[in-house]
Amino acid sequence: MGVILDVTDLHIEFHDHDLPETVVHDFDLMLEEGEIVGIVGESGSGKSMSALAIAGLLNRHSLKKTGRIMFNGDDLLTCDRATLRSYQGDEISMIFQEPMTSLNPVKRIGWQVEESLFIHHPDIDKKERKRRAIEMLKAVGLNDAENIYYMHPHELSGGMRQRVMIAAAMIGNPKILIADEPTTALDVTVQAQIVELLKKINKERGTSIIFISHDLSLVSQLCERVIVMQKGNIVESGKTSRIFSNPTDTYTKKLIAAIPKIDIGE
């Protein structure tokens, strides 16, 4: 299996104040085809920032980015916006933490799921788009897809909306799916379902997934490889099993120790 995404020396600085503030320092990531990589760390560790940079969403003026994000022979940091846009949604997709606000409140679900097809593949006609959208909605576990297609976001629960987000992200069959804390806003049973769904997508479609979370137990269930970040730096990375059984960094040890354990009886 080949390397699909190669991030080297990614460095992100904010220039909002007098002193530049480094939020990501020397971030490296080699993502292989069909792999699930977890990025863990506390709030402010730079994990979301790295992901947003990969997704090409960081383009504020007060921001300085250096390094390379190689995808398909293009450097996503320096390529022109049209190239970047042609990848976004079609080759690289992202889902967010807040399913309640990530869908446009005034548009129908079907319209939102179809949108990236409409943008990237204008040759596909309306009927075919609808067929694919309903198929995709069913694939993410929304069995009532024909009705949901015509609903507005407020008619769905948080878990259903996150499934819709995943459907919208997956409809173009992207090579990479970035999931930025996709389960944090959901309750535990729904969390497990979403993790299962991501696993299924990875297995059936071969999509590489970057899974960002502060929940180590979820990461251990889902990811083959983990990157641990603290204050913008990668403190440790490697196979999930190795990191959990034999962490070398003190911060990683603390994180693992912080996973709540449920002891039933003694």
Added chain:
Amino acid sequence: MNNSSRIFKKIKKDPYLMAGLIITGIILLMIIVGLFWMPYEPTKMSASEKLQGISFKHIMGTDNMGRDVFSRVMYGSRVTLLIAIGTVTIGALAGTVIGALTGYYGGAFDEVVMRVIDALFAFPSILLALVIVSVFGTGWVQLLMSLGIAFIPSFARIVRGEVLRCRNMDYVASAKLQGVSDVRMIFVHILPNIKGVMASSILIGFNNAVLAEAGLSYLGVGSQPPYASLGKMLSDAQQYMFTTPSYCLCPGVVIVLMVLGFSFLGEGIRRWE
């Protein structure tokens, strides 16, 4: 079917919407009827029937030239309404585009454009109208132009504020991630989210336009005799305020009703969501 009966029920529950619909309905009916039939020719003078009060023959009396006030009100409200529609259309279209672009892009572009808008806002609209009229002459095109320009700033500010609010929403970020272009983002994703605010500000703008038209016509900038507009009639009527009160009261009441109807409609739409 089911949907429309639900909407009808909702309208019946809201007194503002109901009152607004009834009042504007009456005004619109009067204007539409006036397109096909008026009791008298609005410009036809009659020396023997000057300054009559309310009677069966002239339900709003006659003016100082013996013209039927009701017919003139019918004609004048049409003119006033059309000018208000034109004004709001110019102001809302230009204001929305300016507000959406400045709100979405921000930065230096936003600063420069909004300072120009502020300057325009600070400039009295009546003065602007007088300048335009003194350069281009009097007439309804000039009136429409000056009022339309004067209405751009308020729309631009409202839309800019709303776009600023929406710009940082997650759904905008996620749409951006799907490769949505800026133009599509603004007009397809963001603007539909602020249509409620826009609808009510358009109706409030309507009110202001009716009043501004009346004010400018009163100053003699708007429509020219012998054609009527509500403001022009008021200014003609003021000398006869005490001798023939019906002459100035009738167009006055119609202006008030128009403004009231649109205000109620605007309030009703604002509370709809």
